[in-house]
Amino acid sequence: MPMQRTQVLFLVKFFVILIAAYLLIAWNPVNDNVIVPFTAGVAKVSGALLQGIGQPVDVSGTVIRSARFGVNINNGCNGVEAMLILLASIVAFPASLKARAIGLVLGAVVVQFLNAVRIVTLYLLGAYQPRLFDMFHTAVWQILVILSAIAFFLIWSARVAPARLATRG
């Protein structure tokens, strides 16, 4: 069945916003002044969680390390990629400004919470089960974090959407 015009429009807007947002965060001044400090914050929170469960880690910038293992949190591991998907899908979807703002804030919280769990888990795997690290780092957690962003968008869109947009009619 062919897609409705609104569905096609959603996809076009989604990709335009995604490209624009990517170019913005890839721009050096934004990367250096926003993304890198944000990633350092992610490292700090994850380091605190690890210390909370008794791991003797130090955090320096975007690096979490102990005598056993160390992780450097780069783009792709800071949850920003999932937040870009969330941003593009929520902004592309027809909804009120207020609904979008709420969706973006709550979605960012969900993504970053899961991302902190990812970093903690990856550190523990690297320290205690290193043979599993690559698989979980490359595929498992990356997909789960993106999947959580998409799931959040679907739940949010079902709440705010006119019914005709939630389905292909």
Place this chain on the structure above:
Amino acid sequence: MPRLDWRLAVKAFAGFLVGLAVWALLSPLYNRVIAAAAEKTLRLFERPPVTQLRPAADNYVTVDRSDFDPRSKRPAIPLHDLTFNVILLTALFAAARRPFSDRNIGGFLAAAAALALTHVLGTVVEVMSIYVAKLGMWSTIHYSSFDRNLWGVASHFYRLVLMYAIAFALWWVFRDSGAEPARKRRR
């Protein structure tokens, strides 16, 4: 207020596990197919055609050219890093209300075929990003700074976010209209 439908979440997670297992098991074979298709695509635009993509250990593909100095080291690409978005696609289709309906399976197969084409293009972009920037003086002589920016950004964009966006968009296009999670509506 719509809530998380736990049955759909469980189906999505089961789909995620199946996708992960299939991807892990079939990657060595699948990567050969993708490498061969990417090599053919690259050679279409080369005069003379020189690129050779050779499958190597641990799901890597070695990038070779017949005009390279035989003594120089060959760069390699971890091809499984470019293809694991198939797990996301599997999880999304598995979350359908009727995951084994003909329409959902047909949609999944169509989306997977389209995804395979993007894997070929992703590999081409990755090889080009090596040619333009990672081969020292050879890159500087043969490619402009515009080429370096273009292919470098394309490669980074694909790896960081586009590969997931493609899987999401293909699901959005090919999903069964009577089966997607978003269909649950207020009444």
